[in-house]
Amino acid sequence: MLRSLQIEPEKCTGCLQCEMACSYQAEGVFNPSKSRIKIFAFHHEGRFVPYTCTQCTEAWCMHACPVEAIVINQVTGAKEVVEDICVGCKVCTIACPFGTVNYNQDTAVVQKCDLCGGDPECAKACPTQAITYVASEQGGINRMRAHAAENLPQDNA
Amino acid sequence: MKHVIIGAGPSGVIAAETLRKLDSTSSVIMVGDESEEPYSRMALPYYLTNKIEESGTYLRKDADHYSDKKIDVIRDRVSKIDTKAKSLKLDNHSAIDYDKLLIATGSHPVSPPIDGMELPGIHSCWTLEDGRNIIKRAKPGANVVLMGAGFIGCIILEALALRKVNLTVIEMDDRMVPRMMDQNAGNLIRGWCQNKGVNVLTSTRVDAIEKANGGALKVRLNNGDALDADLVISATGVAANIQFLAGSGLKTDFGVLVNDRLQSNMPDIYAAGDVCQGKDFSTGQYTVQAIQPTAADHGRIAAMNMTGKNMLHQGCVNMNVLDTMGLISSSYGLWMGVDGGESVKRCDNDRYRYLSLQFEDDILIGAQSLGLTQHVGVLHGLIRTKLKLGKWKDNLLKDPTRIMEAYLGTTQAIGHNAGII
Numbered sequence: 001m002l003r004s005l006q007i008e009p010e011k012c013t014g015c016l017q018c019e020m021a022c023s024y025q026a027e028g029v030f031n032p033s034k035s036r037i038k039i040f041a042f043h044h045e046g047r048f049v050p051y052t053c054t055q056c057t058e059a060w061c062m063h064a065c066p067v068e069a070i071v072i073n074q075v076t077g078a079k080e081v082v083e084d085i086c087v088g089c090k091v092c093t094i095a096c097p098f099g100t101v102n103y104n105q106d107t108a109v110v111q112k113c114d115l116c117g118g119d120p121e122c123a124k125a126c127p128t129q130a131i132t133y134v135a136s137e138q139g140g141i142n143r144m145r146a147h148a149a150e151n152l153p154q155d156n157a
Numbered sequence: 158m159k160h161v162i163i164g165a166g167p168s169g170v171i172a173a174e175t176l177r178k179l180d181s182t183s184s185v186i187m188v189g190d191e192s193e194e195p196y197s198r199m200a201l202p203y204y205l206t207n208k209i210e211e212s213g214t215y216l217r218k219d220a221d222h223y224s225d226k227k228i229d230v231i232r233d234r235v236s237k238i239d240t241k242a243k244s245l246k247l248d249n250h251s252a253i254d255y256d257k258l259l260i261a262t263g264s265h266p267v268s269p270p271i272d273g274m275e276l277p278g279i280h281s282c283w284t285l286e287d288g289r290n291i292i293k294r295a296k297p298g299a300n301v302v303l304m305g306a307g308f309i310g311c312i313i314l315e316a317l318a319l320r321k322v323n324l325t326v327i328e329m330d331d332r333m334v335p336r337m338m339d340q341n342a343g344n345l346i347r348g349w350c351q352n353k354g355v356n357v358l359t360s361t362r363v364d365a366i367e368k369a370n371g372g373a374l375k376v377r378l379n380n381g382d383a384l385d386a387d388l389v390i391s392a393t394g395v396a397a398n399i400q401f402l403a404g405s406g407l408k409t410d411f412g413v414l415v416n417d418r419l420q421s422n423m424p425d426i427y428a429a430g431d432v433c434q435g436k437d438f439s440t441g442q443y444t445v446q447a448i449q450p451t452a453a454d455h456g457r458i459a460a461m462n463m464t465g466k467n468m469l470h471q472g473c474v475n476m477n478v479l480d481t482m483g484l485i486s487s488s489y490g491l492w493m494g495v496d497g498g499e500s501v502k503r504c505d506n507d508r509y510r511y512l513s514l515q516f517e518d519d520i521l522i523g524a525q526s527l528g529l530t531q532h533v534g535v536l537h538g539l540i541r542t543k544l545k546l547g548k549w550k551d552n553l554l555k556d557p558t559r560i561m562e563a564y565l566g567t568t569q570a571i572g573h574n575a576g577i578i
Contacts, residue, residue, distance in 0.1 A: 091199065096538075108208075
């Protein structure tokens with residue numbers, strides 16, 4: 001069963017536990033700037049939005065990579081960066097239209113969410129279940145429908 | 158069905174794989190004229206710095222990749238296409254028939270019309286073989302002159318600097334990467350490189366290259382100066398490999414002319430990558446972009462159409478990302494803006510930070526960034542989706558760094574917006 005990260009921004013309090021957990025898992029340090037998941041703050045609305053790679057099927061980053069350094073994990077479906085192969089050309093960072101592949105100047109390779117091999121630390125660290133790891137078919141599609149329905153008549157007002 | 162691809166670069170390889178994925182029974186033949194395994198020119202700078210071995214430049218890492226996928230790789234040069242007989246002639250005089258043909262022959266470096274360009278010690282940095290030759294001469298302390306500070310020149314610049322050569326860069330235009338960044342950004346990149354010990358001469362031209370004593374070269378500039386050089390690297394532009402198509406009946410301009418299915422004027426012949434004059438997303442014009450993401454997109458879309466699918470090519474966003482000795486720059490779409498559009502710029506020249514956004518109505522159409530590595534891809538996404546930013550455009554005019562928030566605030570179910578709680 002393929003699983004995905006489900007993100008429910010309305011439950012996010014902006015505590016950044018997920019960023020700390022991600023950074024520690026991926027880099028061995030507690031440094032939110034190294035995190036693959038990011039919390040974006042909307043202070044005027046009092047809202048926080050966690051956002052990371054959605055592991056899209058026809059992954060732009062993977063197709064754009066000139067040296068086959070981004071590969072599919074056949075178990076989790078994640079698109080993973082193979083650090084030994086990545087040359088650091090950064091083409092994937094501009095190809096990804098969601099902005100979720102970032103270049104790390106310290107390691108000179110790119111970094112993105114790899115779902116922690118199937119046990120994502122961000123979901124475990126989230127105290128309000130704003131980030132959960134669920135069966136893919138339960139994922140975001142219903143939320144996207146609800147949001148689209150809400151916004152259609154107002155013409156993006 | 159017999160699919161033949163001319164060219165074994167990224168576009169050709171992706172097309173071959175896509176053809177195989179969609180059609181397990183047809184024969185797929187890929188003809189490439191270099192003796193190497195199919196490799197990426199994008200990776201050459203990292204080969205020059207020893208970050209990777211030659212094999213690190215290969216497009217696919219598994220030695221049996223092509224045979225496993227039943228893709229026949231032929232190492233030879235196509236000298237001629239007979240479009241009536243639907244047959245290719247190779248340099249070794251054998252012929253290959255095709256049902257569907259993809260031209261993905263890429264581009265070649267253009268040598269500037271300067272006396273002395275044929276002298277030993279002058280190289281392009283385009284092929285793996287060029288890379289081997291450059292490594293031989295670019296020893297620590299060697300005098301190296303790099304002609305051209307366009308995208309390719311600048312990508313090599315960092316590799317040469319890391320090889321600890323004594324480097325001078327000559328650019329005809331008034332700034333570095335003139336087709337990628339504006340004056341402000343180009344000047345910041347120059348300042349950054351000069352601070353790191355690279356001599357950058359803009360608005361300067363090489364008049365001639367002459368032999369000097371002991372196998373070295375003398376590079377004469379239009380300002381009267383002359384530079385000693387152990388190695389000259391020419392990176393003054395590239396042009397599509399269309400020469401072999403003369404007389405074939407295929408229509409060409411700067412590249413092979415195609416429609417919005419990447420199909421040439423001959424229905425069974427398609428083109429992709431650097432050789433293809435394909436649609437530019439931003440202008441709707443047909444141009445040669447010669448960039449990696451476009452080569453990858455073209456390869457996939459052309460292959461789908463070759464198998465009988467009807468895939469519309471909506472155009473590629475012209476974009477580039479560059480690392481000049483640790484200063485990372487990127488540009489997208491109509492970064493220079495349009496008449497009647499609006500723009501916002503933020504500069505912090507002391508810290509080499511720059512961000513410029515260009516809008517038409519409330520849609521992002523172009524962008525440039527300097528010193529930004531986080532979430533830059535969203536600039537591409539906002540341009541590509543023509544997302545109507547509404548109030549977020551005004552927010553961006555006040556603070557252009559909030560590009561991710563603009564994207565999320567416009568597209569995501571946030572808080573009460575979500576309508577589901």
